[in-house]
Amino acid sequence: GAVVSQHPSWVICKSGTSVKIECRSLDFQATTMFWYRQFPKQSLMLMATSNEGSKATYEQGVEKDKFLINHASLTLSTLTVTSAHPEDSSFYICSARNRSTNYYEQYFGPGTRLTVT
Amino acid sequence: AQKITQTQPGMFVQEKEAVTLDCTYDTSDPSYGLFWYKQPSSGEMIFLIYQGSYDQQNATEGRYSLNFQKARKSANLVISASQLGDSAMYFCAMSPISYSGGYQKVTFGTGTKLQVIP
Numbered sequence: 001g002a003v004v005s006q007h008p009s010w011v012i013c014k015s016g017t018s019v020k021i022e023c024r025s026l027d028f029q030a031t032t033m034f035w036y037r038q039f040p041k042q043s044l045m046l047m048a049t050s051n052e053g054s055k056a057t058y059e060q061g062v063e064k065d066k067f068l069i070n071h072a073s074l075t076l077s078t079l080t081v082t083s084a085h086p087e088d089s090s091f092y093i094c095s096a097r098n099r100s101t102n103y104y105e106q107y108f109g110p111g112t113r114l115t116v117t
Numbered sequence: 118a119q120k121i122t123q124t125q126p127g128m129f130v131q132e133k134e135a136v137t138l139d140c141t142y143d144t145s146d147p148s149y150g151l152f153w154y155k156q157p158s159s160g161e162m163i164f165l166i167y168q169g170s171y172d173q174q175n176a177t178e179g180r181y182s183l184n185f186q187k188a189r190k191s192a193n194l195v196i197s198a199s200q201l202g203d204s205a206m207y208f209c210a211m212s213p214i215s216y217s218g219g220y221q222k223v224t225f226g227t228g229t230k231l232q233v234i235p
Contacts, residue, residue: 034223043208043225044162091160106223108154108162 002028004096006109013084013116021079021112023094029074030096034106035067038091050077084116119144121209121226128231130199137184138194138229140209148214151192152223153183156206165207168192169214199233206230 003026013019023033032051036044048058048069056069066088068080077096081088091113095106120143130136142151153165168176168183176183184193192211196203209226 043227046222046224049222093160093162095162105164105167107164111160111162113160 002096002098002105002107004030004094004107004109006092006094006112008112009110010113011115013114015085015116016083018080018082019084019114021081021092021094021114023077023079023096023109025075025096025098025107028096028098028107030077030098031074033071033077033094033096035069035077035079036093036095038093038111040091044093047079081114084114086116089114089116119146119149119211119213119222119224121211121224123209123226123229125229126227128229130196130203130231130233132201132233132235133198135195135197136199136231138196138207138209138231140192140194140226142190142192142209142211144190144211144213146213150212150214151183151185152210152212153181153192153194154208154210154225155203156208156228158205162208166194196231201233201235204231204233 005024007022035047038044047062048056050056050069050071052071052074058064071077093111095108122141149170151168155163166176166178166181166183168185175185180197182195206228208228212223213221
């Protein structure tokens with residue numbers, strides 16, 4: 001089956017520092033990866049769409065300079081939270097589309113819980 | 118623009134009973150897909166079932182079935198023979214369909230927390 005991993009699974013950082021989260025498709029090539037944010041007891045909110053080899057497309061209200069997304073290869077996308085603040089504490093989930101299977105399927109990573117102190 | 122509405126913030130069901138989780142949607146796209154995901158307390162999103170707007174028959178996947186009523190714009194999830202492991206958050210989602218295979222944004226509902234009682 002299609003497996004997506006995220007690293008780290010949880011991270012605690014100090015306010016003002018930057019944190020990088022990796023999203024990898026382990027057994028398939030992902031032309032498109034997506035980054036979501038989920039606050040406690042709330043739904044998933046799409047932050048940005050990441051296409052391999054091109055700039056990410058950010059959703060309205062998401063700061064591009066704060067949430068840097070890089071999709072350098074067909075199996076890896078990274079989200080860097082720059083100058084993190086406590087309000088950035090959240091659950092970040094990535095997902096990926098498999099270029100060779102059903103166009104509607106997204107495979108989700110296990111998520112990364114970020115706590116900014 | 119797309120909108121997904123899940124009006125049940127929480128539901129209880131007795132073990133081995135069936136339960137229906139409601140989902141209504143709104144879209145101007147002529148073709149679209151509807152999804153249901155399960156999110157246990159661990160946080161991972163687990164794909165359950167998919168229904169295309171063009172599909173004539175309701176989708177089924179094991180104990181999961183999707184009651185698709187296009188005219189009413191509803192896509193309710195039916196779980197038969199509930200198990201304790203079904204306790205989780207359930208999200209309804211939708212996405213426009215691009216026949217060229219291009220990515221289309223997925224919009225999620227607010228979720229329903231299902232608790233299965235022994």
